[in-house]
Amino acid sequence: MNNQEKLMNQYYSTHYSRIMPKTIEEWQWVIERIELNFGKFFDAIPRDSLILDIACGVGYLEYYLLKKGFTKIHAIDLSEEQIKIAKNKLQEFRCDFSNKVKFYAIDAFEYLKTNLLPPPPSGIIKNSYTVIAMIDLLDHLEKDKVIEILDLSKHALQDKGFICIRVSNACTPMFPSFFYSDFTHKTPFTLSSIQQCFSLTGFKVINMNYEKIPKRRNKIGSIGQLNRFIRLIGLKLLGSFLGMPSAAFSRDLIAIGKK
Numbered sequence: 001m002n003n004q005e006k007l008m009n010q011y012y013s014t015h016y017s018r019i020m021p022k023t024i025e026e027w028q029w030v031i032e033r034i035e036l037n038f039g040k041f042f043d044a045i046p047r048d049s050l051i052l053d054i055a056c057g058v059g060y061l062e063y064y065l066l067k068k069g070f071t072k073i074h075a076i077d078l079s080e081e082q083i084k085i086a087k088n089k090l091q092e093f094r095c096d097f098s099n100k101v102k103f104y105a106i107d108a109f110e111y112l113k114t115n116l117l118p119p120p121p122s123g124i125i126k127n128s129y130t131v132i133a134m135i136d137l138l139d140h141l142e143k144d145k146v147i148e149i150l151d152l153s154k155h156a157l158q159d160k161g162f163i164c165i166r167v168s169n170a171c172t173p174m175f176p177s178f179f180y181s182d183f184t185h186k187t188p189f190t191l192s193s194i195q196q197c198f199s200l201t202g203f204k205v206i207n208m209n210y211e212k213i214p215k216r217r218n219k220i221g222s223i224g225q226l227n228r229f230i231r232l233i234g235l236k237l238l239g240s241f242l243g244m245p246s247a248a249f250s251r252d253l254i255a256i257g258k259k
Helices: 003-009 026-045 061-069 079-094 108-114 145-155 175-179 191-201 222-242
Strands: 050-054 072-077 103-105 128-135 159-169 202-208 252-258
Touching: 026 159, 026 202, 026 252, 050 061, 050 145, 061 072, 061 079, 061 128, 072 079, 079 103, 079 191, 103 202, 108 145, 145 159, 145 191, 159 175, 175 252, 191 252
Parallel strands: 050 072, 050 128, 072 103, 128 159
Antiparallel strands: 159 252, 202 252
């Protein structure tokens, strides 16, 4: 196991455990974030669709999809500790995932390449997935690996299947502070570079935008409200000065592509 694999395998204990939501309210905010940006898309596809979540992390998307009524979910992550946390969280929130979510602790490239070979050990055949999701994954890959995993994903999708991604927004002035706070980050994105990657790998862009962020539900005092208001006004003024829409200050970008 090389150093990069060690970092990703211990991603939770070395980094994410410090910023992971600690309360049910914080967890629900993360789920609302998914709904706000991908809800209409998931509402429009059949509930028996086979979905692959690459780099499932601590199980946000699995929780979301189960609550939406999806029953065929494959979740993979290089980190066994992240998968353990994901299972524990689903149990903690009384979200039944038995016979609905299959977790695999495996490298995404190995998984996709293996499943393209006949007959695949996991019982999955080529062109089997309706949706492949990559939430906060591509940022952790070198550019050549980004193209490779998109290309592999295309082969694993059904005809007219979809890919959903969320990536770091390199255009926001606050980019350095959050991108480089995670040592495993490698490649940031812009809307143009997402388009470029999709075009190169044969995906048609269905939706691409700055990520929308739901309002925090936590109660804050008058000073906190004032600080939030000042920050909002400041961002609008800065955006006006830079000739950027206020939405461009979003931390992440989202995109949905079609095979």
